[in-house]
Amino acid sequence: MTDLADIADVGRDARRGGYSRHGFDRAELELREWFGQEAARRGLDVRTDRNGNLWAWWGEPGPGAVVTGSHLDSVPGGGAFDGPLGVVSALRAVDVLRAKGFRPSRPLAVVVFVEEEGGRFGVACLGSRLMTGAIPAEAACRLTDPDGVTFAEAARRAGVDPGRMGRDDDALATVGRFVELHVEQGRGLAVPVGLASSILAHGRWRFTFTGEGNHAGATLIEDRRDPMLPASRLVLAAREAATGGARATVGRLVPNPGGTNVIASSVDVWLDARAADDRRTREVVDRITAAARSAAADEGCEVRVTEESYGDTVHFDTGLAAEVSAALGGVPALPTGAGHDAGVLAAHVPTAMLFVRNPTGVSHAPEEFAEAEDCAAGVVALATTLEHLAR
Numbered sequence: 434m435t436d437l438a439d440i441a442d443v444g445r446d447a448r449r450g451g452y453s454r455h456g457f458d459r460a461e462l463e464l465r466e467w468f469g470q471e472a473a474r475r476g477l478d479v480r481t482d483r484n485g486n487l488w489a490w491w492g493e494p495g496p497g498a499v500v501t502g503s504h505l506d507s508v509p510g511g512g513a514f515d516g517p518l519g520v521v522s523a524l525r526a527v528d529v530l531r532a533k534g535f536r537p538s539r540p541l542a543v544v545v546f547v548e549e550e551g552g553r554f555g556v557a558c559l560g561s562r563l564m565t566g567a568i569p570a571e572a573a574c575r576l577t578d579p580d581g582v583t584f585a586e587a588a589r590r591a592g593v594d595p596g597r598m599g600r601d602d603d604a605l606a607t608v609g610r611f612v613e614l615h616v617e618q619g620r621g622l623a624v625p626v627g628l629a630s631s632i633l634a635h636g637r638w639r640f641t642f643t644g645e646g647n648h649a650g651a652t653l654i655e656d657r658r659d660p661m662l663p664a665s666r667l668v669l670a671a672r673e674a675a676t677g678g679a680r681a682t683v684g685r686l687v688p689n690p691g692g693t694n695v696i697a698s699s700v701d702v703w704l705d706a707r708a709a710d711d712r713r714t715r716e717v718v719d720r721i722t723a724a725a726r727s728a729a730a731d732e733g734c735e736v737r738v739t740e741e742s743y744g745d746t747v748h749f750d751t752g753l754a755a756e757v758s759a760a761l762g763g764v765p766a767l768p769t770g771a772g773h774d775a776g777v778l779a780a781h782v783p784t785a786m787l788f789v790r791n792p793t794g795v796s797h798a799p800e801e802f803a804e805a806e807d808c809a810a811g812v813v814a815l816a817t818t819l820e821h822l823a824r
């Protein structure tokens with residue numbers, strides 16, 4: 434809690450409430466700086482990888498390392514815990530192990546992945562996807578933020594050479610096992626600490642509806658081709674399609690040009706859809722897409738659909754989960770609807786996630802919260818896990 438208080442002023446969003454900290458923006462760069470100092474103060478060796486992810490090494494970097502960490506960026510108007518809790522807990526876990534005189538018999542590292550939320554460039558887990566090759570460097574570098582700044586340019590300004598970005602087998606080869614601690618994001622955990630069992634399949638789709646910009650007063654209703662109409666029907670279709678545990682959300686809708694007395698000429702709508710598996714996620718998105726196409730046709734509008742990112746269901750390594758649970762004296766495992774860098778890493782190395790209880794189930798909002806006692810239990814659980822894996 435004191436560590437989170439340390440960074441409590443960084444990236445506060447006065448307009449939205451909470452925090453807006455995005456990949457390579459001023460707030461995230463300040464937090465990265467803070468992380469570097471905290472790690473150096475502990476005698477850890479801090480390095481930046483080819484994709485801009487930060488690594489703080491305890492021991493010489495090498496294969497088979499036990500790696501833990503999370504991210505420091507947030508969604509727009511996000512909470513204080515999603516991401517930073519995993520980073521500060523990792524540093525504190527190192528302190529706990531040091532204080533008890535533990536000497537790891539394999540290298541141990543704390544990692545900070547860049548742009549996990551995709552809050553600035555639209556694709557979540559950008560740092561871990563780049564590192565593992567899940568997104569090609571050219572595709573990542575072309576992504577733009579709402580001001581038109583490319584990811585490549587933002588990286589360059591942060592001192593990271595976009596020309597060297599891409600699948601980083603050297604970094605990946607160092608990771609023997611990965612553990613991410615995270616605040617739980619629903620109301621799924623009744624005890625202070627648990628483990629993740631799986632992550633829903635999920636992705637992001639962009640629908641661009643194009644109609645005819647015109648005057649709000651002078652244009653007769655029957656003469657309009659207003660793209661806000663099919664956009665609105667997409668929002669309703671998303672709710673209707675999300676049955677049987679699936680989730681579909683429109684959290685961002687941008688009319689162009691966006692004037693009160695202007696019929697929009699186009700509207701961009703971003704859909705976030707998630708379900709238990711690939712088939713059901715595709716079904717949900719197909720239903721919404723069909724509704725969007727038919728609504729666009731009814732209004733004489735065009736619609737273009739782009740899949741911006743996608744990841745299939747993640748099943749965390751059951752052997753590692755059993756090992757960690759045993760080391761912790763038995764903790765519950767639960768599925769989650771939230772995406773994580775650990776989900777990206779899980780396709781490459783045995784990976785586990787520790788969850789800290791969320792008393793209200795609120796996340797991706799300023800009200801996100803975890804009790805100090807539960808956070809402390811999380812640090813102890815993470816330290817115990819690292820000790821077990823690195824001994």
Ligand code: GLV
Pocket residue numbers: 549550557770771772773
């Ligand atoms: C990340 O937190 C996500 O699930 O979108």
Ligand code: MN
Pocket residue numbers: 508515550771797
């Ligand atoms: Mn998040």
Ligand code: MN
Pocket residue numbers: 504515516549615772773
């Ligand atoms: Mn997160």
Ligand code: MN
Pocket residue numbers: none
């Ligand atoms: Mn006028």
